[in-house]
Amino acid sequence: MTNNVMAVTRKDFDNVMVPNYAPAAMIPVRGQGSRVWDQADNEYIDFTAGIAVSCLGHCYPPLVATLQQQSQKLWHVSNLLTNEPALRLARKLTKATFADKVFFANSGAEANEAALKLARRYALDKFGDGKDQIIAFNKGFHGRTFFTVTVGGQSSYSDGFGPKPGAIDHVDFNDLAAVEALMSDKTCAVMMEPLQGEGGINAANQQFLIGVRALCDKYNALLIFDEVQTGVGRTGTFYAYQHTDIKPDILTSAKGLGAGFPIAAMLTTGNIAKSLSVGTHGSTYGGNPLACSVAEVVVDTINNDDFLAQVKVKSAIFKEALTQINNQYAIFSDIRGDGLLLGAELNEQYQGQAIAIMNQAAQDGLLILVAGANVLRFTPALNIPEDDIHAGMKKLSQAIEKWLAA
Numbered sequence: 001m002t003n004n005v006m007a008v009t010r011k012d013f014d015n016v017m018v019p020n021y022a023p024a025a026m027i028p029v030r031g032q033g034s035r036v037w038d039q040a041d042n043e044y045i046d047f048t049a050g051i052a053v054s055c056l057g058h059c060y061p062p063l064v065a066t067l068q069q070q071s072q073k074l075w076h077v078s079n080l081l082t083n084e085p086a087l088r089l090a091r092k093l094t095k096a097t098f099a100d101k102v103f104f105a106n107s108g109a110e111a112n113e114a115a116l117k118l119a120r121r122y123a124l125d126k127f128g129d130g131k132d133q134i135i136a137f138n139k140g141f142h143g144r145t146f147f148t149v150t151v152g153g154q155s156s157y158s159d160g161f162g163p164k165p166g167a168i169d170h171v172d173f174n175d176l177a178a179v180e181a182l183m184s185d186k187t188c189a190v191m192m193e194p195l196q197g198e199g200g201i202n203a204a205n206q207q208f209l210i211g212v213r214a215l216c217d218k219y220n221a222l223l224i225f226d227e228v229q230t231g232v233g234r235t236g237t238f239y240a241y242q243h244t245d246i247k248p249d250i251l252t253s254a255k256g257l258g259a260g261f262p263i264a265a266m267l268t269t270g271n272i273a274k275s276l277s278v279g280t281h282g283s284t285y286g287g288n289p290l291a292c293s294v295a296e297v298v299v300d301t302i303n304n305d306d307f308l309a310q311v312k313v314k315s316a317i318f319k320e321a322l323t324q325i326n327n328q329y330a331i332f333s334d335i336r337g338d339g340l341l342l343g344a345e346l347n348e349q350y351q352g353q354a355i356a357i358m359n360q361a362a363q364d365g366l367l368i369l370v371a372g373a374n375v376l377r378f379t380p381a382l383n384i385p386e387d388d389i390h391a392g393m394k395k396l397s398q399a400i401e402k403w404l405a406a
């Protein structure tokens with residue numbers, strides 16, 4: 001009842017929340033598919049899906065049904081007991097990928113933390129002291145725990161918190177010679193996003209991936225793919241590595257895996273997994289039955305050729321619509337990305353203006369994202385109806401027109 005007595009407003013954010021975010025002025029209160037409504041019942045078309053998370057749209061009925069059913073059976077048991085949804089989900093994830101073994105966590109950062117700790121421990125177990133170098137990439141993003149944010153390629157996110165975890169080096173993405181120059185028997189892992197999301201929608205090229213894989217093999221280093229954003233159908237294959245001829249040794253998945261319910265997974269081979277022996281690592285909520293039951297339905301729905309083919313169809317519609325907007329207003333220098341992880345880079349004239357355009361779009365009833373200062377980012381639900389794509393693009397076009405006129 002307190003909900004009714006105490007009206008909540010955006011001002012409460014400034015009053016009672018730690019100021020690490022700057023959320024929009026409106027407060028969404030409900031969603032359905034690719035549409036969202038705010039407190040004043042204004043409607044928005046959602047091209048964000050909560051930053052590549054709500055991959056089946058808001059309140060997807062089979063997910064609601066699963067969550068309701070599981071909520072009446074078993075919520076939580078601890079890791080002293082296993083549970084059926086977790087085991088079924090792990091079976092499905094290993095069947096769908098290169099992996100034999102799964103560790104469950106609750107967020108992308110936690111899955112990456114597990115991946116990095118595993119890589120370090122595996123190197124120690126197999127090769128002894130001193131093999132601890134981690135190579136990662138400028139503009140990469142791996143989460144906000146202190147280890148993962150330090151491996152991430154933006155030092156402004158890791159500066160100012162005291163001594164950082166060590167033995168971490170960064171080079172430019174797609175610069176194979178730079179990786180080669182840094183690598184040696186001391187390298188324990190190379191970590192990358194196969195398509196950088198937060199860093200601006202930058203895809204790894206095939207030659208680079210093949211080259212890094214070969215260097216990892218040469219120096220007995222593990223290749224870690226952070227597929228937190230690219231995974232679960234986002235790029236048109238179940239995982240993005242499945243577009244390529246190579247496999248990682250460890251893969252992390254989160255965001256879309258729970259379609260809005262918090263869950264993450266770290267996948268690896270049976271041999272590497274041995275290094276996370278009893279007691280080496282853990283998580284209170286990892287493998288929670290509610291989360292795993294939802295993720296099971298997500299995997300069943302998305303890891304399916306027809307569904308993934310539709311992602312590619314929708315990707316083409318998105319790119320075509322963005323190209324048409326660009327034909328009209330000439331504001332993009334590049335339209336890129338795979339599947340429904342897309343970016344439109346602003347040209348010279350409009351550098352630094354991505355957030356302003358995002359804000360104008362929100363005022364006009366369209367939710368979009370940015371990736372850095374110069375790239376508009378689009379990560380809609382993978383099942384977004386075509387009508388909603390067209391309606392959203394109309395709003396984007398209007399927003400750009402207004403913003404250019406202002």
Ligand SMILES: *Cc1c(COP(=O)(O)O)cnc(C)c1O
Binds near residue numbers: 107110142
């Ligand atoms: C979002 C993201 C993360 C962090 O995930 P959290 O759930 O916020 O911890 C890590 N890596 C990539 C590639 C991401 O996009």
